[in-house]
Amino acid sequence: MITFSLNGNDLSVDADPAMPLLWVIRDIVQLQGTKFGCGQGLCGACTVHLDGIAIRSCITPVSEAKGKQITTIEGLQGKTKTDEHPVQQAWIRNDVPQCGYCQPGQIMSASALLAKNASPTDDDITQAMSGNICRCGTYPKIRQAIHDAAKHLASPASPNESTVSSTAHFQSDLSS
Ligand code: FES
Numbered sequence: 001m002i003t004f005s006l007n008g009n010d011l012s013v014d015a016d017p018a019m020p021l022l023w024v025i026r027d028i029v030q031l032q033g034t035k036f037g038c039g040q041g042l043c044g045a046c047t048v049h050l051d052g053i054a055i056r057s058c059i060t061p062v063s064e065a066k067g068k069q070i071t072t073i074e075g076l077q078g079k080t081k082t083d084e085h086p087v088q089q090a091w092i093r094n095d096v097p098q099c100g101y102c103q104p105g106q107i108m109s110a111s112a113l114l115a116k117n118a119s120p121t122d123d124d125i126t127q128a129m130s131g132n133i134c135r136c137g138t139y140p141k142i143r144q145a146i147h148d149a150a151k152h153l154a155s156p157a158s159p160n161e162s163t164v165s166s167t168a169h170f171q172s173d174l175s176s
């Protein structure tokens, strides 16, 4: 038995210690927000947090999770579906996803970056996100959303501000 915390809940799994953590998450626990891409640590689709650090779960044996805290995209937000993490909110405001397949991994890498660096530069973002591949080319929007999330984390919007769309172009949009 290998015991660890998954999204805040203690979990014991009867699995080969060498089994990739991704298999445990997707096939045993049936949390399928974490994606399989390359299976070789090259694309970032399988990114989860291990004690707050972004890791590639496809090349991480489940034995490495023993006694640790694992967070998947399902555990990033609060208890309700409308209680998204600030990075998820920024992704929505900035219309980041296209096909969406890579996006859970992108969000997990971005949230780990912002947890250790509240105000990342473009270079910081390039470095932290370089292992997350997007076939749809959403990179400019990912960068924009990370800066947006950093801004909101530093200065959360008031309730009134949160009703204003990021696509508001005219004064009338702001008064509706
Ligand atoms: S599936 Fe893990 S890095 Fe590609």
Ligand code: FES
Binding pocket: 097, 098, 099, 100, 101, 102, 103, 133, 134, 135, 136, 137, 138
């Ligand atoms: S949104 Fe399609 S692969 Fe990234």
